Amino acid sequence: MFYKNNLLILICLVMFSFFDKVDAQYEKLFFDLNIKSIDNKIINLSEFKGKTILLVNVASQCGFTKQYTDLQTLYEKYKDKGFLVIGVPSNQFGGQEPGSNSEIKDFCETNFNITFPITDKVDVKGKDAHIIYKWSKENHGNSTVPKWNFHKILINKEGKIQDTFNSFISPLSDKIIKQIELTL
Template structure:
């Protein structure tokens, strides 16, 4: 009997340790940070305070690049309800974002009519990752670290991470839309 009770307590402790990210002690919120725009101007993320944001690392020469169309559609659908997409170009995955900021901006506007914010090209993983991605990992764990282009991080109105989605999940998938609607 003692062994079963001990085992039950041990399993419970292990299970609850997986929920640690939900109880993260945020020293800073998403809205306390900033990042430079594709035009090299500071984007103070406090301007998104009270909004839901889908942060997506992007690349122009990736097999997932067509997701720009879905991201724009998603943005258009929910922008009037307090939602935004922020695209973060990165060249860390297969060298698939080799262009300059000007080339990236022209590509996005010409091919996909992007109207949501696009940031300066930055690192999104590793020791040189942008502060925004270091903040995400520190507060929510490894699921925020992109494994490839078009990884998505959903930020809620409180400036905390609500969920993450891998590149294979379409921005217009039921899974993402359900979570966006939940936190709008």
């Protein structure tokens, strides 16, 4: 009898825990925000409304920097279907992005032929994080807060977070490609 009652209580707790789950309210969408480009011009993200976006915090001197090649390949493969990669340089992890915006731009273009947008160097975590990363955390939780360089946040066409991927997950992984194709 004791085990039956405990089992019944456990089942009820599990059932009711599902009722508490609600979607984020999204007072603002990704497309309501903006960020400066690497050339110090405002990028109104509303320009990309209706596109699927892979937001990636990047760094030039990181062990994951070779992911730039895969990000460019991914961008070229899906750009005509409404997909965009946005690289967001940050120097918050191991000081691996110490350069100026012009040095970062030159590095990306010279070494990786990057043609997708790169933003101004910003903080991506903590109290001084850029509004995009604060928005991400408020609406999707801690999985959006980068733990290291080349953390990825997938934004769907509605301007909401679809999924997040840690630095170790290659941009060309089946996991990322599957989620991109679901949102296109």
